[in-house]
Amino acid sequence: MIDRRMIPQLGEEISRLAYGGMRFPKNGDEVDVDEAVKLLRKAYEMGVNYFDTAVVYHKGESEKIFGKAFEIYDRSTYYLADKMSIWVCNSEQEMKDLFERQLKTLKTDYIDFYLVHSLNKDNYKKAKEFHCIEFLQEMKRQGKIKHLGFSFHDTYPVFKQILDEYDWEFAQIQLNYLDWQNQGAEQLYRELEKRNIPCMVMEPVRGGYLATLDEERAKPFLDLEPNRSIASWAIRWVSSLPQVAVVLSGMSDMAQLEDNVSLLTNFEPMNEQELAAVAQVVESIRKVNDIPCTGCRYCMDCPMGVDIPEIFAAYSRLKIFGREKSFVNDYEEIMKNGNGAEHCVRCMACASHCPQSIAIPDKLAMIHSLYQEKKAELEAAEQQ
Ligand code: SF4
Numbered sequence: 001m002i003d004r005r006m007i008p009q010l011g012e013e014i015s016r017l018a019y020g021g022m023r024f025p026k027n028g029d030e031v032d033v034d035e036a037v038k039l040l041r042k043a044y045e046m047g048v049n050y051f052d053t054a055v056v057y058h059k060g061e062s063e064k065i066f067g068k069a070f071e072i073y074d075r076s077t078y079y080l081a082d083k084m085s086i087w088v089c090n091s092e093q094e095m096k097d098l099f100e101r102q103l104k105t106l107k108t109d110y111i112d113f114y115l116v117h118s119l120n121k122d123n124y125k126k127a128k129e130f131h132c133i134e135f136l137q138e139m140k141r142q143g144k145i146k147h148l149g150f151s152f153h154d155t156y157p158v159f160k161q162i163l164d165e166y167d168w169e170f171a172q173i174q175l176n177y178l179d180w181q182n183q184g185a186e187q188l189y190r191e192l193e194k195r196n197i198p199c200m201v202m203e204p205v206r207g208g209y210l211a212t213l214d215e216e217r218a219k220p221f222l223d224l225e226p227n228r229s230i231a232s233w234a235i236r237w238v239s240s241l242p243q244v245a246v247v248l249s250g251m252s253d254m255a256q257l258e259d260n261v262s263l264l265t266n267f268e269p270m271n272e273q274e275l276a277a278v279a280q281v282v283e284s285i286r287k288v289n290d291i292p293c294t295g296c297r298y299c300m301d302c303p304m305g306v307d308i309p310e311i312f313a314a315y316s317r318l319k320i321f322g323r324e325k326s327f328v329n330d331y332e333e334i335m336k337n338g339n340g341a342e343h344c345v346r347c348m349a350c351a352s353h354c355p356q357s358i359a360i361p362d363k364l365a366m367i368h369s370l371y372q373e374k375k376a377e378l379e380a381a382e383q384q
């Protein structure tokens, strides 16, 4: 069984691992509901007791799957986390209706951990306009919410402002060994530590990126522990931080779930040697990848159909693995589906949603030119 720890600030005993319902397995375009339910129940049976969803995950299907998966269990034996995705609401009333709908979909009278979702400057402004936090505080008084927190994607000053303006019981931030210094995640973490607010972690493997490092990049890990998965280093690193209450992972199959559970069973924080290996890996990644896309897809959907995260992922693979032919093939596959960067009209609808502050249209133009360059080079090489 996975480790559980009492988080004194919350008075709750929580498993070190949380199941995030944003990357369930799919059958074509549709979520494989039976498989997703099976995964959630298996996690529950393995001792995971924190389950996190949102109305925007899998276009609303994730909450329904949660409702179905947990209807067979005693409600007091697991924690549900759900979120107010304020950007999908057009009015204060819609926001209130959404909350009530979430309770019904999840088949519950209360939500254990409720978050104002993905707060950045714009979402925070809208949340204030709709009196969202006051409404959720009222829901807490009525017993419909047990703990109120927020998830965050913006800069440190915005984070500090949010923490200063309301009383929060927990906060969820993107934290992994690559973003620790790269994206200023350490500053956010330290702020929570200073205020003694429990830290829920999302993106521990950076949208899968830290699970797929090539052998060259992962050499310090493989030298030390050849049989351990590359992803395990990311999960163990983040779990070693004392202010971290729970680590969320959006698991898509049984193997991932079993790997994560085994890592956080009889868990020991990383030792000096392991931390040194992580530092070496960070250094080698930092040298090659200059677009810090996490694949969160908050920039989507682009009105012109550009598949921004897929294009950045293809570029990132090129930078890390150096396989030019694969890059050209991957990019052509994206273009074939009408989702290439050449369709970008610089409307800027995407850029303000990017938690990583990536200059998306500029980077897309750069990648498209790079594709043309690499394609020409490959064709020239073939003719020789
Ligand atoms: S700037 Fe380009 S990629 Fe971004 S939403 Fe507009 S058309 Fe799409």
Ligand code: SF4
Pocket: 292, 293, 294, 295, 296, 297, 298, 299, 300, 308, 309, 312, 353, 354, 355, 356, 357, 358, 360
């Ligand atoms: S470009 Fe930004 S918003 Fe879009 S997937 Fe990448 S990190 Fe997320």
